[in-house]
Amino acid sequence: MYPYIIVLMVVSLWVGLEEKTINKRAIIIPLLMLMLLATIRYYSVGTDAEMYSRYFRFPFNKFAYQFDPDVERGYQYLVVIIREIYNDYFFYFFIMSIVCIFPVLFFLKEKSVNYTLSVYIYITFGLYFTLYNQIRQSIAMGICFYATKYLLKKEFIKFAMFIIIAAQFHVTALIMLGMYFLCHFKLRIELKALMTFLVGVIAAPAIIAHMALNNSRYEHYTEQVSGGSHGMFTVGLYALIAIFIYIYGKQIREDDNDYKIYECLYICGVSALFPIAMLGTDPAGPQRIVQYFVFYIMLILPIIFLRKLNNIIVYTLFIVLSFSYFIMMISSNIAGIYPYKINPVFDLF
Template identity: 25%
Template sequence: MTLYVFMFITLLLLSVGEVIYGNKKVVLIGGGLLSLLAGLRYYSGYDFAPYYSFFHDLTGIQDVFNGKIDAESGYLLLNYLFLKLGLNFYAFILFFAFLSMGLLINFLYRNAPYPSLILFYYFSRFFLARDMGQIRGSIASIILLYSVKYMKEKQLFKFLVVVFVASLFHITALIFIVGYLYENYLYDGSWKQLTFLFLLALTIGLIIQNPSLYLWAIPQRYAPYFTNPAYTSGKWLMNPVLWMQLLVFFGALLFTGIKKDSTYRTYHNLYFLASLSLIAFGNLATVGGRLSSPFATYEMFVAPYLILNFTKNKLVNLVLYLGFTVVIFLLIFVLSGDYVHFIPYDTLLN
């Protein structure tokens, strides 16, 4: 636990230093530290054992595409290349961590005025569960960041290419097509539309809890996610993550000018779809969580936008932002009990 608190404090100090000195290159230090933290782990975090098995279950190039292993072909192809090079799983994990974080840092550096502030929030909200756990979903969500430019410019072909690449690592990336349609053809910014979409999501959420109505349309591979009690015990409307997301969404809508900012309005719209996804998939905690994840990623832009524009005093806003991020870290990682999946932190270097 001490290591994660140390990393949290380090990222906090790097964020403050970036604001004071105005040097965006500070984010490279934070990104490098997080890459090492995720890449050098040994049986720490979610899904380490299954990913280890995926790597060693590959017997040839045919296993990348024949569906024998329960993972997407792009991810398996990277595994296969490392096997052919004679490298082990731990070399692969280290490479994958630097690849994921490298893509994230590059995007933040090019698109955020203070990328270390965003990275600090990302660590508190997403990093441990994703980059130290569900790494396929993590890199898919990070790749999707690069599609937003084409979404805004209505360059459908380029947008679909990026989404397709992301889907090679996690199939849920395909749901981002809904984001394209909503942003470019459905969104009108009215309260009437917001109300309608909430009611629609609630109706679907009620239906989804009766799998006999639609299970015939679900591929056999995914059927357990809709019927197995291990995956259908979600809290639905009592989900604290849902309420936190709604608080951030409506806070930005009511107390900032986010609708007038062309870039952040898109982030805000995509983030709204995260809450709708959680509502629409009712008690299906795993399905709802995974399908909402690509949209939830934009919280790392919307939450800072809300807090850093909360008052006219920039120093007060910065203090509020740092305090808010501390609360998020405590809620998501500590008070939720998730920390037990990450301790002790072991590495091959021990």
């Protein structure tokens, strides 16, 4: 647990000090620290990391790469390129951490009203940990998150190009194309949320069944689960945040178009999650899809704290609660991140 806490502290302090002292938003040091933590880990750290890294571990790194028809080609071509450069799994983790983290930090640097808080949320809310598990989707989410700059500018062609690129790593990225039109459709947020909820009610069973039928990787999404307490806790947390954002963002959404877009993405994304959760099937699939929209709390919450809750006590309470959630998430071994183990190559003691 200590490596995660140390990196959180170092990254947060560095970003905060640099922003306060020289009015500069750091990317290089936070990127290097977060990359280092992901790169030097043992291949078993992360639920799917062992499967993703198998072509970079003996004996598979000695064999030719076998293309999988159920995996997006963009990701597979990237794997082939990495293997041509260096075929050890620590190098694979190194490249993947760059591809996953850099677009997120770069966009936060451009758009966040409180960069330090946004980076803190990125780590403590577990958004950083997606690259320890669902690597393909983590790449896609980073690209989609950066593409938001074109959604804000109403530059659909550029936005669509980035989303199509993201879909070459995980097909679920295509859902963001529909969100472009929903966000710019002149309709109250309440009606948009209702629309996405109803679409989820009608379409969710068919979509999940279709995914499972055409790809064996998604078959477990259709299976009923009896011990889904953690999944429902996560759904409940997302819902509480959505209610909080809706209540405190009323005035902001009327004055700030960027905030209005972020809010629409998050609230509508969570609204679509509920009918899927109600099916009682494996929550892994729905929660993975909603993570595209959870990323926007890194932009939304700093705006609310700046404009509506500009109070040191409230701010401190949020920091403490976020850190507590961070510790709970690690100790619960979410995404297989605990205990942290170092790749023997880097174990100097």
